[in-house]
Amino acid sequence: MEKINQHQAVVAGHICLDITPNFIPGNASNLADILRPGRLTNVSGVALSTGGAVSNTGIALSILGIDTKLMGKIGNDYFGEGILRLVRERNLHDGMTIADGAQTSYTVVIVPPGTDRIFLHDPGANDTFTAEDINYELTGRSRLFHFGYPTLMRAIFMDGCRELIEIYRRVKEQGVTTSLDMSLPDPTAEAGKVDWDAALKKVLPYVDVFVPSLEEILYMVDREEYNRIVAIDGGKDFLNNYDLSSVHKLGDKLLSYGAKVVLIKCGDKGCYLRTSDAGTIKSMGAAAPDNPGDWADRELFEEIFKVPKVVSGTGAGDTCIAGFLAGLLRNFDAGQSLKLACAVGAECVQDYGALGGIKPLEVTYQKVRDGWDKVPTALKTPHWTYDNTARVWIGMNDKTRR
Secondary structure (H helix, E strand, O other): OOOOOOEEEEEEEOOEEEEEEEEOOOOOOOHHHHOOOOOOOOEEEEEEEEEOHHHHHHHHHHHOOOOEEEEOEEEOOHHHHHHHHHHHOOOOOOOOEEEOOOOOOEEEEEOOOOOOOEEEEEOHHHHHOOHHHOOHHHHOOEEEEEEEOHHHOHHHHHHHHHHHHHHHHHHHHOOOEEEEEOOOOOOOOHHHHOOHHHHHHHHHHHOOEEOOEHHHHHHHHOHHHHHHHHHHHOOOOHHHHOOHHHOHHHHHHHHHHOOOEEEEEOHHHOEEEEEOOHHHHHOOOOOOOOOHHHOOOOEEEEOOEOOOOOOOOOOHHHHHHHHHHHHHHOOOOHHHHHHHHHHHHHHHOOOOOOOOOOOOHHHHHHHHHOOOOEOOOOOOOOOEEEEOOOOEEEEOOOHHHO
16 A cells, blocks of 8 residues: 555755856867866856755656665755755755754766866765654655765764665665665765775675666775776776676675665676565565566666767766656566666766756657667676667576577
């Protein structure tokens, strides 16, 4: 029976205000010119938007047609007012915490012509977010709870991620399906010194859907391999220097840690999916699929979809997650949800902002049905075989190959 006033999803975690000056082409030939001491560089306007996992994944879910509420922490200041105004416009604000005396997190995004993005970030109120900042009355009326970027929230990751573990324990007790996203820790900062492997072993038994990127999860559970790849060229070509055919080993490990569904985002190569058995899928909570067999014992790798031009990678991972979770909530099967994840990510990269390219779910998935072209990714046999009909790589752990 559906709960009274039930929401489909709550998205909690890191949120900030992104401030992006618009550079005038020709005003500065390179970054060194722009940052030269004493120089004044004219810009033309500024883009103000919400940023972070709460905004990117939460608002994307809303655009995809999922009834969603956001749960982030901001200060009672000008930047906080800006964030609140932006989320109120979409009626997503019910779970936001406004803390007197706290400073709202912000990021200055510098995107000079011909140069990759540079971020100047102040974590602000995100650093003081704890388990007590979760509105459990609201989560209890939801089917799915998603938390993003604990690595950027000091109180959440301190003491072996004690607060993160407490959040997931309490939400799972409510019978809600849970999802968790990460971000890459700064190796030189406090977050980089956390024993993430030990922390994940404690939190993942409470997590139904775990959705890290390849780089993030290697850093956390296989530091030796991560360091080996980074040493090749400083990490500049991380995905090409990693043998994607072996990503199934990470899937094995994360299922053994307690996750029920594992989605590993592999950037411009695609997405890897690994799922548990039918009994485990059935136990996932309020957003468990109606037919657990549609999700059980799958191992798939979906290539990315072709786009006319990649404008920006901002928010691609977060919106990819939104597509995957929307598929789960709309009762798509595992393979369809994986395709939707890659499709939403492809829509995202065609716009400068994280959300400008996102379209309603039906519009995006119709392109998949129509045979949207893909960018091939070669995986090695014998573990992987390509299904030309489904247009997806199938792993040896998939039920169709047993």
